[in-house]
Amino acid sequence: MSVYDSLDSITEELHKCMKCGNCQAVCPIYKETRQEVGVARGKISLAEYLLSGEIEMTEGMADRFSLCTTCMACNNNCPCGVRFDKIILAARAEAVRKKGLHSVKKIAFTALKMQRLFDLGMKTGSVFQGVALKHLPHKSDRIARMRFDIGIGTDKVFPMLAKKTLRSEYPEVIRVKSPKMRVAFFTGCMINYFYTDMGKAVVEVLTENDIEVVIPKGQGCCGIPASVNGDVISARALARRNLREFEKKGADALVVACSSGGTAWKHVFAELLENDPEFKALADKWAGKSYDIAEFLVHQVPFKKEGLGRVSRKVTYHDPCHLNRGQGINQEPREILKSIPGVELIEMKEPGRCCGMAGSFSLVHPDLSVQISDRKTADIAQTQADSVATGCPACRLQLQSGVENAGLEKQVMHTIQILAESYRAGKKEKKRS
Amino acid sequence: MLDRQVLQELIQVLGSENVLTEQEDLLTYAYDATAAMKHQKPDVVITPVSTEQVVEVVKIAANYKIPIYPRGSGTNLSGGTIPVQGGIVLSMLNLNKILEVDQDNLTATVQPGLIIQALNDEAGKYGLIYPPDPGTVTTATMGGSVSECSGGLRGLKYGVTKHYIMGLKVVLANGDVIRWGGKTVKNVTGYDLVALFTGAEGTLGIITEIIVKLIPAPEARKSILAVFDDLDKAGKAIAAIIRNKVIPATLEIMDNDTIQTVEHFVHAGLPIDAEAVLLCEVDGYKEVVARESVLVERILKEEGAVQVNIAKDDKERDLLWLARRTALPALAQKRPTTVLEDATVPRSKIPDMLKAIRGIAKKHNLQIATFGHAGDGNLHPTILTDERDVEEMKRVHLAVDEIFQVAISLGGTLSGEHGIGIAKMKYLNMEFGEAGVAALRRIKEALDPNYVLNPGKIVRRD
Numbered sequence: 001m002s003v004y005d006s007l008d009s010i011t012e013e014l015h016k017c018m019k020c021g022n023c024q025a026v027c028p029i030y031k032e033t034r035q036e037v038g039v040a041r042g043k044i045s046l047a048e049y050l051l052s053g054e055i056e057m058t059e060g061m062a063d064r065f066s067l068c069t070t071c072m073a074c075n076n077n078c079p080c081g082v083r084f085d086k087i088i089l090a091a092r093a094e095a096v097r098k099k100g101l102h103s104v105k106k107i108a109f110t111a112l113k114m115q116r117l118f119d120l121g122m123k124t125g126s127v128f129q130g131v132a133l134k135h136l137p138h139k140s141d142r143i144a145r146m147r148f149d150i151g152i153g154t155d156k157v158f159p160m161l162a163k164k165t166l167r168s169e170y171p172e173v174i175r176v177k178s179p180k181m182r183v184a185f186f187t188g189c190m191i192n193y194f195y196t197d198m199g200k201a202v203v204e205v206l207t208e209n210d211i212e213v214v215i216p217k218g219q220g221c222c223g224i225p226a227s228v229n230g231d232v233i234s235a236r237a238l239a240r241r242n243l244r245e246f247e248k249k250g251a252d253a254l255v256v257a258c259s260s261g262g263t264a265w266k267h268v269f270a271e272l273l274e275n276d277p278e279f280k281a282l283a284d285k286w287a288g289k290s291y292d293i294a295e296f297l298v299h300q301v302p303f304k305k306e307g308l309g310r311v312s313r314k315v316t317y318h319d320p321c322h323l324n325r326g327q328g329i330n331q332e333p334r335e336i337l338k339s340i341p342g343v344e345l346i347e348m349k350e351p352g353r354c355c356g357m358a359g360s361f362s363l364v365h366p367d368l369s370v371q372i373s374d375r376k377t378a379d380i381a382q383t384q385a386d387s388v389a390t391g392c393p394a395c396r397l398q399l400q401s402g403v404e405n406a407g408l409e410k411q412v413m414h415t416i417q418i419l420a421e422s423y424r425a426g427k428k429e430k431k432r433s
Numbered sequence: 434m435l436d437r438q439v440l441q442e443l444i445q446v447l448g449s450e451n452v453l454t455e456q457e458d459l460l461t462y463a464y465d466a467t468a469a470m471k472h473q474k475p476d477v478v479i480t481p482v483s484t485e486q487v488v489e490v491v492k493i494a495a496n497y498k499i500p501i502y503p504r505g506s507g508t509n510l511s512g513g514t515i516p517v518q519g520g521i522v523l524s525m526l527n528l529n530k531i532l533e534v535d536q537d538n539l540t541a542t543v544q545p546g547l548i549i550q551a552l553n554d555e556a557g558k559y560g561l562i563y564p565p566d567p568g569t570v571t572t573a574t575m576g577g578s579v580s581e582c583s584g585g586l587r588g589l590k591y592g593v594t595k596h597y598i599m600g601l602k603v604v605l606a607n608g609d610v611i612r613w614g615g616k617t618v619k620n621v622t623g624y625d626l627v628a629l630f631t632g633a634e635g636t637l638g639i640i641t642e643i644i645v646k647l648i649p650a651p652e653a654r655k656s657i658l659a660v661f662d663d664l665d666k667a668g669k670a671i672a673a674i675i676r677n678k679v680i681p682a683t684l685e686i687m688d689n690d691t692i693q694t695v696e697h698f699v700h701a702g703l704p705i706d707a708e709a710v711l712l713c714e715v716d717g718y719k720e721v722v723a724r725e726s727v728l729v730e731r732i733l734k735e736e737g738a739v740q741v742n743i744a745k746d747d748k749e750r751d752l753l754w755l756a757r758r759t760a761l762p763a764l765a766q767k768r769p770t771t772v773l774e775d776a777t778v779p780r781s782k783i784p785d786m787l788k789a790i791r792g793i794a795k796k797h798n799l800q801i802a803t804f805g806h807a808g809d810g811n812l813h814p815t816i817l818t819d820e821r822d823v824e825e826m827k828r829v830h831l832a833v834d835e836i837f838q839v840a841i842s843l844g845g846t847l848s849g850e851h852g853i854g855i856a857k858m859k860y861l862n863m864e865f866g867e868a869g870v871a872a873l874r875r876i877k878e879a880l881d882p883n884y885v886l887n888p889g890k891i892v893r894r895d
Binding site: 015019020021025034041043046049060061064080 | 453455456457458460461462463464465466467468480506507508524526527529546548550569571572761762765766769770771819821
C-alpha cells in the first residue's frame with residue numbers, strides 16, 4: 001500500500017518515532033517558529049492522534065501538515081530512522097481525501113495537467129506579464145517583482161517568463177556528428193518557462209560531449225507540486241503522461257536538471273503507480289536510467305575535461321534538499337565546479353540547509369519562507385563569493401530573491417551553466433591560440 | 434477547559450500570537466521524550482519573551498489556581514514536562530539569548546530557552562567550554578537542562594549541570610522575582626537556593642536567567658578502546674583506572690547486546706563476540722594526555738583486556754565515538770519502544786549492577802541492553818519492547834522496579850542525570866524514606882503552597 005492511498009500505510013513508520021526531539025536541531029521551520037507543531041515530532045503526534053481516531057482531520061490539521069518544506073533534514077538526523085517524508089506525504093494525501101484541496105492549489109494543479117492550455121497561458125503571460133510584474137534592472141537575469149500583493153507580498157523576486165519556451169526553441173531531436181549515446185531531457189516547468197538559460201546549458205554541455213539529445217514535446221509537469229500537496233489524482237495523471245511520452249521517443253538514459261523532476265523520475269512515479277502494473281513496470285524501467293545532470297556527467301559520461309576554458313568566479317554551492325538528501329547527490333556538482341579552471345569553490349556554513357522555497361510552501365507560507373531564506377542569504381553573504389551555484393531552478397528563484405532583496409551583487413545559476421560557460425571559454429581560447 | 438476570563442488576561446499580557454489555544458497545537462505539547470507515558474493535552478500554550486511577562490502569567494495562574502508547566506525543548510526522559518493536570522504550558526523557547534560571556538570571570542549569562550549547543554558555540558570562540566554534555570546537546574535548552582540537572586558523557590571528570598550553575602533569576606509561585614548566587618567563585622551567603630532550584634524540575638520556581646561557569650577548553654585528548662571477554666574484568670578495570678589516579682573525561686561501557694546491535698547497524702569494526710568494551714577518553718594538557726593515555730593502556734591490559742586500541746588521529750577517534758553515539762539509536766531501531774533508565778551506583782559497584790541487570794532481563798524474559806557512563810556509575814539499562822504489547826509492558830514495569838531496587842541497595846540513586854518527574858516518583862521512598870519525602874514536601878509547600886508549579890512531579894500532594 002502506498003503512502004498516497006492510505007494513512008494506515010505509515011503506521012509502522014509512526015511507531016518508529018521515539019519522540020526524542022532530535023528533529024528539532026535541523027528543522028528549518030522549527031528554527032523560525034519554535035513551536036512543536038512546526039517540527040516532525042509534532043506532526044508525527046498529530047498523525048498518531050488521527051490514526052487512533054482521537055481527533056478527526058480538520059482544516060486546522062491540514063494547515064499544520066502544510067508546515068513542512070519536505071527538506072528531509074529530519075530524516076537524516078533521526079536516530080530511529082523515521083522516514084518523515086513518507087509520513088507528511090501520507091498525511092497530506094489524507095487531508096485532501098477528507099477536506100479537499102486548497103482552492104488556489106486546485107486551480108494551479110488543474111492547469112498543470114492541461115498542458116496545451118497551460119502552454120498558451122504561459123505564452124500569453126510572457127507578453128502580458130508586465131501588467132503584474134515590474135521588471136528590475138539586473139546585469140545577468142531577467143527578474144521582476146509583483147506590482148501588487150496577491151497574498152504573497154511584493155518582496156519576492158521572480159524570474160520573468162521566457163519569450164519562447166525552451167521546448168519550442170529546439171527540435172525534438174538534437175543531433176550531433178558522431179553520437180556516443182542518445183539521452184532524453186526532462187526539462188521540468190521552471191526550466192521550460194522561466195529559466196531557459198539552464199536548459200540551454202544542459203543541451204550545450206550534452207552535445208559538447210557528443211550526446212544526442214531528445215526533448216519529447218509532449219512532456220509535462222513532473223507532478224511533484226501535486227503529489228507533495230496530496231493531490232494524488234493529478235500527480236498520477238502527470239506521471240502516466242510523462243512515462244508514455246518518453247517511452248514513445250526512447251533513449252539510453254534520461255537526464256534532469258531540476259531536483260524535483262529528478263526525484264519524480266527516480267522515486268515518485270513508481271510509488272504513485274504501484275497499483276497499475278503496466279505503468280509501474282514502465283516507471284521502474286525509467287527510474288533505472290534517470291540521472292541528475294551532474295550525476296550523469298560525472299559517472300555516466302564522464303564529461304570531457306579537455307576543452308574546459310577559464311571561468312573566473314568565486315562560487316559557493318547550495319545543496320538543494322531533493323538533490324542532496326532526496327537523491328544523495330552532493331559531491332558531483334562540487335566535482336564539476338572544482339574541475340573548471342579559474343573557479344574557486346568557497347563553502348558556506350551550512351550548504352545543505354533548506355532555502356525555504358519548497359514550491360507551493362513559499363506561496364502558502366510566504367513569511368516563513370522568507371525568514372528561512374534570510375538565514376541562507378546571510379550564509380551566502382559571509383562567503384564573499386560572487387556566484388551562487390545550485391542544482392535546482394526553484395532554489396535558484398529563492399536564492400536570487402534573497403540576494404536581490406539583501407542588495408548583494410551575486411549571480412545565481414545552475415552548476416551546469418558554469419560548466420557550459422567553461423566550454424565556451426575553452427573554444428574562445430582555442431581560436432585565439 | 435480554561436475560563437474565558439483567564440484566556441483574555443493571558444492574551445493581554447502576551448499578545449494573541451503568543452497564546453495557542455487550538456487543539457491541533459495543544460496536542461503537540463501533551464508529551465515529552467519519555468517512552469510509554471500517558472499523554473495529556475494542556476489548555477493553553479504560551480511563549481513569554483521576558484521575565485516581566487512570566488511574572489504576570491504566574492500571577493494569573495496563582496489567582497485562578499491554574500497549573501503552570503514550564504517547558505524547554507521537551508527532550509526530557511522522566512515525564513517532567515507533561516501537563517498531567519492540564520492548564521498552562523509555558524514554552525520558554527522565545528527567551529533564548531546569550532546575555533553575556535564574561536572572559537574575566539569565566540562565566541556566561543543566558544536565558545533559559547537557549548539551546549545548549551548555542552552556548553558551546555559561543556564559548557568556543559573564547560577558547561572556553563561549558564562542560565555538561567547531555568546527548569541532546571543540540572536540541573535541549575539551558576533552562577530544561579538546569580531544571581533536570583542533566584549530565585552527559587563527560588560526567589566522570591566534569592560532573593553534572595549543578596556543578597556549573599553559579600547564579601539564577603527565578604520567578605516564584607507568588608510572582609516574586611529573586612536573584613541568587615552570582616559571578617563570585619566564593620559565595621556562601623545564606624541557604625544555597627541556586628542548588629535547590631537546580632534540578633527542581635520547575636516545581637519550585639520558574640528560572641528566567643542563568644549564570645554558568647565556563648572552563649578553558651582542554652588542549653588535547655586521546656581515545657582508547659578496550660575489549661573484554663568478561664564483564665567482571667571490564668568493571669574492575671574501571672575502578673583500577675581511577676584507583677591509579679587517572680580521571681578520564683569519559684569512561685563508557687557497552688555490553689554484548691549493545692555491541693552486537695551497534696555493529697549490525699554501523700559496521701564500525703567492533704568485536705561482536707566481546708562481552709564488553711570500554712571506551713575511554715583522557716583530556717587536558719598535551720603532556721598530561723600523553724602520560725595518562727599510556728598509563729590507561731597499561732592498566733587496561735593488566736586488568737585483562739584482550740585488545741586495546743588507541744586512536745592515532747581524529748579520524749580514528751571519531752570512528753570510536755561514532756560507535757558509542759550510535760548505541761541508543763541502534764537499539765531504538767530494533768524495537769518500537771525504548772525504555773531507557775538511568776539507575777546510578779557508586780562506580781565500584783558497576784560489576785554488581787551489570788550482573789543484576791542481566792539477571793533481571795532473564796527473569797522477566799526481556800531484552801535489556803546496557804551501556805552508559807560507567808566511570809561515574811551512571812548506567813543506561815535499555816529495555817527494548819513494544820508499547821502495544823500489554824503483557825510484555827507489565828514485565829517491563831516489574832523489571833524497572835527491580836532495577837531501581839538493586840541500584841538503591843548497592844548504595845546508588847534513582848537518577849544520575851534524567852530527573853524524577855512522573856516516572857520515578859513512586860520510588861522516592863526507597864531512596865529517602867518517609868521522612869525524606871516529607872522534607873521534600875515541606876520545601877515544595879513553603880515555596881508553592883497551592884501546587885501551581887509543575888504539579889504532579891517529584892512531590893505528590895497529600
